[in-house]
Amino acid sequence: xxxxxxxxxxxxxxxxxxxxxxxxxxxxxxxxxxxxxxxxxxxxxxxxxxxxxxxxxxxxxxxxxxxxxxxxxxxxxxxxxxxxxxxxxxxxxxxxxxxxxxxxxxxxxxxxxxxxxxxxxxxxxxxxxxxxxxxxxx
Amino acid sequence: xxxxxxxxxxxxxxxxxxxxxxxxxxxxxxxxxxxxxxxxxxxxxxxxxxxxxxxxxxxxxxxxxxxxxxxxxxxxxxxxxxxxxxxxxxxxxxxxxxxxxxxxxxxxxxxxxxxxxxxxxxxxxxxxxxxxxxxxxx
DNA sequence: ATTTTTGCAAATGATTTGCATTCAT
DNA sequence: ATGAATGCAAATCATTTGCAAAAAT
Numbered sequence: 583x584x585x586x587x588x589x590x591x592x593x594x595x596x597x598x599x600x601x602x603x604x605x606x607x608x609x610x611x612x613x614x615x616x617x618x619x620x621x622x623x624x625x626x627x628x629x630x631x632x633x634x635x636x637x638x639x640x641x642x643x644x645x646x647x648x649x650x651x652x653x654x655x656x657x658x659x660x661x662x663x664x665x666x667x668x669x670x671x672x673x674x675x676x677x678x679x680x681x682x683x684x685x686x687x688x689x690x691x692x693x694x695x696x697x698x699x700x701x702x703x704x705x706x707x708x709x710x711x712x713x714x715x716x717x718x719x720x
Numbered sequence: 721x722x723x724x725x726x727x728x729x730x731x732x733x734x735x736x737x738x739x740x741x742x743x744x745x746x747x748x749x750x751x752x753x754x755x756x757x758x759x760x761x762x763x764x765x766x767x768x769x770x771x772x773x774x775x776x777x778x779x780x781x782x783x784x785x786x787x788x789x790x791x792x793x794x795x796x797x798x799x800x801x802x803x804x805x806x807x808x809x810x811x812x813x814x815x816x817x818x819x820x821x822x823x824x825x826x827x828x829x830x831x832x833x834x835x836x837x838x839x840x841x842x843x844x845x846x847x848x849x850x851x852x853x854x855x856x857x858x
Numbered sequence: 859a860t861t862t863t864t865g866c867a868a869a870t871g872a873t874t875t876g877c878a879t880t881c882a883t
Numbered sequence: 884a885t886g887a888a889t890g891c892a893a894a895t896c897a898t899t900t901g902c903a904a905a906a907a908t
Contacts, residue, residue: 601882601887603882603887603888605888606888622873635889635890637889637891638873638891639875639889639890639891640889642873644888656799658797658798659796660796661794661796661802661897661898662872662898663871664799664872664873676836679845692835692836693832693834694830694831694849695830695831696829696830697830697851698814698825698829700853703855703856704854704856705853706851706852707817707852709850710848710849710851711847711849712847712848713836713844713847713848714845714846714847714848715838715844715845717841717842718843739862739863741864741907759897760898761897773865774864774865775864775866776865776866776898777864777865777899777900778863778864778865780897781864799872799873800896800897801896801897802898859908860907862905862906862907862908863904863905863907864903864904864905865902865905866901866902866903866904867900867901868899868901869898869900870897870898870899870900871896871897871898873894873895874895875893875894875895876891876892876893876894877891877892877893878889878890879888879890879891880888880890881886881887881888882885882887882888883885
């Protein structure tokens, strides 16, 4: 990949307060260059295509780190695998339970009205909306 | 438990087209007598309190069956465990990421506006809303 | 008799962990 | 040197599966 992207990603990590390492940079390129929905395993494969000496544990560590720094979101959509989402704009999801395909629904299109008032000792983390659909029987 | 409840639960299963067995009846009592949010393991424990000769596999089988018959919903809220919800009214959820506590939010209180139009070959399964909150640090 | 349901134990698969090594400061 | 980051393999844990025994029709 071009040096340009590498620089941009490194910059992005530093901004987030994440020390740059080779593996983190590569994971950033896979995840942060454009909005994607990927499982840990897909990310591992993609990263290993370029940096084969990358361990599964590092991918999990890094994704957890990225999540803490709000570079990615963890989507709990399928009981079998977590999906990491690099779209950081407020948005919701449409999920095809047959194919597993995930599509973003922007917060402009969809509104959630009536989120309950929270007591002062409870803070709102986020509101997830998952529109589960089923493509017709194959 | 009183015979009354047993009868009611048996009736409920038959209505759903589920042949009644001892284990299913017991699981129905745990789940369907009142709205609850329980993990498979919690259900297994509760059932074994009364019918100790109950296997984990049967609990999973039965829950899957109940789900197909729309007696319970599967909530994908925590990556580590599926929660089974016996509230069959349309409703949403508030989830405390610290405690794991789940609270229902009725569909009267909360509305989702702008669910995208679906092509005719795609049918809407359901719309999940999870309001993730964080109780102040303990 | 045949089909359904169950229990048990083993298999699976995603994620985590412990620990020794390597890297950065 | 010291602490952070990594790789590796083993551990964990929820869920699933294969199969034989028990129950229902």
